Amino acid sequence: MLDAALQDGTAHRKCVFEVFTRRMPNERRYGVVAGTARVIDAIASFRFTEEQIELADFLSEEAKQFLRDYKFTGDVDGYREGDLYFPYSPILTVRGTFAECVILETVILSILNYDSAVASAASRMVSAADGKPIIEMGSRRTHEQSAVTAARATYIAGFDATSNMEASLRYGIPASGTAAHSWTLLHVDDSGKPDERAAFRAQIEAAGVDTTLLVDTFDITKGVENALEVAGTELGAVRIDSGDLGIMSRRVRAQLDEAGAFNTRIIVSSDLDEFAIAGLRSDPVDGFGVGTSVVTGSGAPTAGLVYKLVEVDGHSVAKRSSGKATYGGAKSALRAYRASGVAVAEVVYPQGAEITRKQNLAYRELTVPMIRGGELVDAASDPFNLEAARATHRDALQTLPWEGLALSRGEVAIPTHFVGFPEPAE
């Protein structure tokens, strides 16, 4: 495409591409924007090496030179990281020449699709956990680099910590972890007989009595007994990683209380997703460890975001493939709220248009400038700060109507209204 566009002169047409989704996966009520800061960084630093250019031996010399000189010089606007999105929310708008924008499609979508899939799943788990802490521990169940950004996305959505040390290093996310079954199994006596107490003793000596002991390697009741015998009633926590977590947490709570270990917390893990977490709401669980489900988007491993050309030299364009018709033109968006603070609609309108605002509603601008002329806009400002993204998400979630937090399949939390557009093409 690049080569052909350079040859027929269309490469330099001023274009606008837009990132949006046509529907929420699995009929969820809302999505969470994540990856924006990574995208902005990727766009600003996008370059080609000579080795990469030489591989593309099907390219003309002109196209190769274009790649050698490549540096994005256009503008980017988008939703704040951590904000909510709905079908057709214009979460990222990229403006520049066709050639410079089309080249960015894969990196933009890869980042936003994966990170938003994880954050969208994580947010539902945070709602389900109802204030109890969640540790992300899914690194082993996704690609080794995805694992690092998955931790980042879950933190934006409200998780409390990650077991991924590289994510902690790269993004400053609190690190946390517990011992594995291999730790207990390692402790055998000379005849090969398991010695769970030796494992617990060594862990407490290294990590202090406030540590979390994994009590289900052999028999949970005996495991708790051993834990208390070694740690005493000041033990920080026990973790249960198998069995019916509701039943087991109640039994273990009773056992701990009977021993006087009232402050010893119970952490549970083992294939938890938002539904399993919600199912434990009335049980004496103090925290969750979530792995596989969150790093794979809990049934929706990609956000289904697309990157579509919507404007060429000031003209709106849109494809008419069956089932995929969309509004053309560059767009901005507002979120409308009742006086009570509850969101009522996503209002999408042509960029730069004046639209009539209703007197009884408050509005928040969703689209903020991120890149101007290829340069980051105020790199220290909100869209690029992880704690700010976390706050954006927390605040946005509080404005959802109650039904928007339902875990079941259903309607999106708020409708998307298109205002100020001509009738869509048929």
Added chain:
Amino acid sequence: MLDAALQDGTAHRKCVFEVFTRRMPNERRYGVVAGTARVIDAIASFRFTEEQIELADFLSEEAKQFLRDYKFTGDVDGYREGDLYFPYSPILTVRGTFAECVILETVILSILNYDSAVASAASRMVSAADGKPIIEMGSRRTHEQSAVTAARATYIAGFDATSNMEASLRYGIPASGTAAHSWTLLHVDDSGKPDERAAFRAQIEAAGVDTTLLVDTFDITKGVENALEVAGTELGAVRIDSGDLGIMSRRVRAQLDEAGAFNTRIIVSSDLDEFAIAGLRSDPVDGFGVGTSVVTGSGAPTAGLVYKLVEVDGHSVAKRSSGKATYGGAKSALRAYRASGVAVAEVVYPQGAEITRKQNLAYRELTVPMIRGGELVDAASDPFNLEAARATHRDALQTLPWEGLALSRGEVAIPTHFVGFPEPAE
């Protein structure tokens, strides 16, 4: 764990960890080992930077020094990349001290879980396509680094090419691609009216008449008409990316044939998975472009592989958590075949044990040495070569009993037999 093990002296116990899965996701019939060469490379080059070590401020000075000096010195054996696996197949066995092995858990599982999930999905699609070529074009729907290794995994499983140029550069996979809708939309006249023919004309001038024109941006019938008008009957292919692909491919075939474009191929894409591909088997489709479904494992985004301690100082160990009991001890595996070449069982036995082989069956050793004393075994040999992995997969697939290729949920293709073990712990 590392710190506690160094303190209590268990860090240096000779251990064996094993990678296996307890079940096939979504009741599939078989899995495909992928990522092995990446794992072997990651193990051999696994090091810690000073920045990483300093971040772990909870570690003792001894543990920090251990990380500074870290270099894996043990042995690794495993299944060839591209081979099939079944529940409890010991696809990777890692032998060394507890400390040096436990450190590798995340990187080993991340790679194998993601790459094998993608390869396992891709293999089903290749079977469903029944010899017709498939291009991997899912980069935009997964993390930007996963995208590169996803292309690699699909190639091992029998895909023909990838649209991911970095995968082509890094792994030598054939690159291929087609134009996007944005290419057609870019071509508007001065009044903003779409000009599909101008887009087709420019593409043919740049890429030759053997290119693939995307004909469904506006109206497919008109698109094919425009394509033929511009390219003539020697046009390489048309791509259809929306609508009912069965109906549309038949209509387009009739239209092409009527115009005399008998050799113009029809490529289809648009949310294809193995079931959709199988559903098109009787239609005049010449090739498939597969994106989202394959890079997300087509409903099984992680392979569910675990890394478990199975041996400590020569003693078998295994946890007894409910529902998770397994055989301890280091293992090897054979695949048993009838004289006809059809596989009948996966035979798992204690490493080094002599087991009785049945006279009427042939056996293939599944476990090959990959690392000895921290060094790669014959880096040029099969397990580390992508074309060899592709051949391994093709050959292994041909030995499956017919029912093993069924796409429906069901029993695994062949049972796993444990031979030479003591009765499992209850």
